[in-house]
Amino acid sequence: MRTTMWTLMSLFGVAASELLFSDGFTNDMVLQHGANTAVYGLKDPGVSVSATLGGVSLDVETTDTEWRANIKPTAIGGDYSIKVTDSNSNTISIERVTFGNVFFCSGQSNMQLPLHFTFETKYLTKEVLGGAYSNIRFFNHPNGKQQMYEPQYVSTQGNTSWYNVTYSAGLPDAKTFEFETDNGLKKVQLNPFHGFSATCMHFAMSLIDRTGDKTTPIGLILSAVGGTMIESWISNSTYATCRNLSTGPPTGNLYRAMVAPFVNTSITGFLWYQGENNCGGFMGNSADGTGYGCAQVALVKSWREIWSVREGTTPSDAPFGVVSLAAGGSEGHQYNMARMRWAQTGNYGHLPNPAMPRTFMAQGYDIGDPWAQKGPGQNNCTHPDASGKYGPDCLPWGAADFPPPLQVIEPFIKNPNTSFYMGPIHPRIKLPVGRRLAEAYYNQFLDGTGALTGPTISGCSTSASAVTVKFNTTLLKNSKLAVNTGYNYTGFTDSNTMLICTGARGGNETTCNCLGWGSVTDNSTGHPKAIYFCSDGPGWKPAPGTPFLTEREMAGLGQRNPHVDIWQPAPLIPDTESTVKIDLSRVNTTGGIFAIKYGWANGADTCCSGDSFNYEPCFPAHCPITDTNTWFPANPFFAAIKNGKCECLPPQVCDE
Numbered sequence: 001m002r003t004t005m006w007t008l009m010s011l012f013g014v015a016a017s018e019l020l021f022s023d024g025f026t027n028d029m030v031l032q033h034g035a036n037t038a039v040y041g042l043k044d045p046g047v048s049v050s051a052t053l054g055g056v057s058l059d060v061e062t063t064d065t066e067w068r069a070n071i072k073p074t075a076i077g078g079d080y081s082i083k084v085t086d087s088n089s090n091t092i093s094i095e096r097v098t099f100g101n102v103f104f105c106s107g108q109s110n111m112q113l114p115l116h117f118t119f120e121t122k123y124l125t126k127e128v129l130g131g132a133y134s135n136i137r138f139f140n141h142p143n144g145k146q147q148m149y150e151p152q153y154v155s156t157q158g159n160t161s162w163y164n165v166t167y168s169a170g171l172p173d174a175k176t177f178e179f180e181t182d183n184g185l186k187k188v189q190l191n192p193f194h195g196f197s198a199t200c201m202h203f204a205m206s207l208i209d210r211t212g213d214k215t216t217p218i219g220l221i222l223s224a225v226g227g228t229m230i231e232s233w234i235s236n237s238t239y240a241t242c243r244n245l246s247t248g249p250p251t252g253n254l255y256r257a258m259v260a261p262f263v264n265t266s267i268t269g270f271l272w273y274q275g276e277n278n279c280g281g282f283m284g285n286s287a288d289g290t291g292y293g294c295a296q297v298a299l300v301k302s303w304r305e306i307w308s309v310r311e312g313t314t315p316s317d318a319p320f321g322v323v324s325l326a327a328g329g330s331e332g333h334q335y336n337m338a339r340m341r342w343a344q345t346g347n348y349g350h351l352p353n354p355a356m357p358r359t360f361m362a363q364g365y366d367i368g369d370p371w372a373q374k375g376p377g378q379n380n381c382t383h384p385d386a387s388g389k390y391g392p393d394c395l396p397w398g399a400a401d402f403p404p405p406l407q408v409i410e411p412f413i414k415n416p417n418t419s420f421y422m423g424p425i426h427p428r429i430k431l432p433v434g435r436r437l438a439e440a441y442y443n444q445f446l447d448g449t450g451a452l453t454g455p456t457i458s459g460c461s462t463s464a465s466a467v468t469v470k471f472n473t474t475l476l477k478n479s480k481l482a483v484n485t486g487y488n489y490t491g492f493t494d495s496n497t498m499l500i501c502t503g504a505r506g507g508n509e510t511t512c513n514c515l516g517w518g519s520v521t522d523n524s525t526g527h528p529k530a531i532y533f534c535s536d537g538p539g540w541k542p543a544p545g546t547p548f549l550t551e552r553e554m555a556g557l558g559q560r561n562p563h564v565d566i567w568q569p570a571p572l573i574p575d576t577e578s579t580v581k582i583d584l585s586r587v588n589t590t591g592g593i594f595a596i597k598y599g600w601a602n603g604a605d606t607c608c609s610g611d612s613f614n615y616e617p618c619f620p621a622h623c624p625i626t627d628t629n630t631w632f633p634a635n636p637f638f639a640a641i642k643n644g645k646c647e648c649l650p651p652q653v654c655d656e
Helices: 122-130 165-167 199-212 253-262 292-306 334-343 406-413 431-445 552-557 560-565
Strands: 030-032 037-042 047-055 057-062 066-072 076-086 092-109 137-142 162-163 175-181 185-189 218-224 269-273 320-323 359-364 457-462 466-471 481-483 498-502 516-523 529-536 567-570 573-574 580-582 594-596 625-627 637-642 645-648
Touching: 030 218, 037 076, 037 320, 047 057, 047 066, 047 431, 066 498, 092 199, 092 253, 122 165, 122 406, 137 165, 137 199, 162 165, 199 218, 199 269, 199 431, 218 253, 269 292, 269 431, 292 320, 292 334, 320 431, 334 516, 334 552, 359 431, 406 431, 457 594, 457 637, 466 594, 481 580, 516 552, 560 567
Parallel strands: 030 092, 092 218, 092 269, 137 218, 269 320, 320 359
Antiparallel strands: 037 066, 047 076, 057 066, 076 092, 137 162, 175 185, 457 466, 457 645, 466 580, 481 625, 498 567, 498 594, 516 529, 573 580, 594 637, 637 645
């Protein structure tokens, strides 16, 4: 039997001394329309509570120190007052409450990254102050109290308020943010709008742009904490469903402090951007219940379950959006980056999938910071000199080098005066992230007819002259495959290049299909020698318990893994509306073809030309394989070639 959420609500020993609303219930808030929802808070022991919405009485439930006012499904819009009174004649109220679509945005610092630290803010502020996007309201949950031992279903962490974007963008700067620069720490004062999540805000704005709906209120709840791991965002019981998770962070502490306070109010859906601090852990696989792959699936499932405990509130399959990590986000564990992005899909290679239905994704592998490897003025290509000229070796570029949706920010990338927030791990470009989330949401849950996700491998076949890669037409819907052949890159680490593993460079079925490497030391001859083995994939493994070096540790010691050289870049040839060919005429296939991969490289894995990277920016959304109507990049993939056909790693299937 399903337990009502109210039986779970308790402040666990924190006594109320007056009548209070829980965090998140303030003036100007947005409540979910068309669903049962609630407002709740604290009261003195032994007193009764009554509540009204727009003067109409609400059903109120109470425990000894808590109250909950239940609100029946309400139409979009309105301008309501909610008043709560106890039997001691205390009255509290919130004003200008409206009903619309509410989204819960969570994760770590790239979700938390304020608009101030993004290129797009320079033009966005002007639009907002002119009245654009006035139907968006937002709430930034404080993250001060995190060490909670029980779920805080009722929380009073701070006095943060809901804001309307138009009003907040014109407020004076007040909140202090501290960030690193080349010259040390710097502090900046921001108003609520500039201090709010760029990813979350761009999702809402892009959704308005896509739907044309400028009246339905959109409410954004931000509950994110930088430098955190997924283990902190799931309950202890959910943590126990997966093996080989990290044990470093306090398990469930952020779930108890930052998630639980909102599970009793209904929402439309979720947005999740996290993973950087898990890159050094075990990526695992949802198919065998291990690592991040399992935890990602478990988080989605558990959050949906707890938000939907009461029937008629948040749907049990509420839309759930995920952002994959951008280049530069590995926290020094770049060797795990490709596997992390695969784990973020529950190891299916795309969203939605059978383990994570009604989910959607914004791929981030092709939208790292455009000037990530350049300090200000390097080669005089990021800033003009006193005469307004750029360095003589700088390559000419302009808005035409950007996809149409991003051309508006070209001037700000050309003269990047926007400060980094702790470096390129936080790309200063968030418009494409929000736009991709909004487009995927629109195409799956609203009236969109475009692709649900980027081109997704469904199979391949080989011939003497080419490998023909097939892409899933169901996920493309009415869109078609597009291949831009103007990007001629040759660097091994360029993720846009289709890479192929053959016997020509010593590859074989084992080495070509290895996802991760390790090494042990052989001292049998009296001369220490590194023996490499596939730590994540087929082939020989050392005995359990044998000390070994990870790829990161090998690199740190200057120990180079020779197996990285077995991969070759291979040119792409446009083929049909759902296939692309790998041109084998320019690839040495001696010894046979064993595997292909795309968007799977580690290290400096952005779609940029290594030859010109110091003289022009890494253009966002610049990978060659996309679709024709959303500009979604192809989902990264890794596929073995067996008997002339592709075979993806389970649970992903690509044997068409």
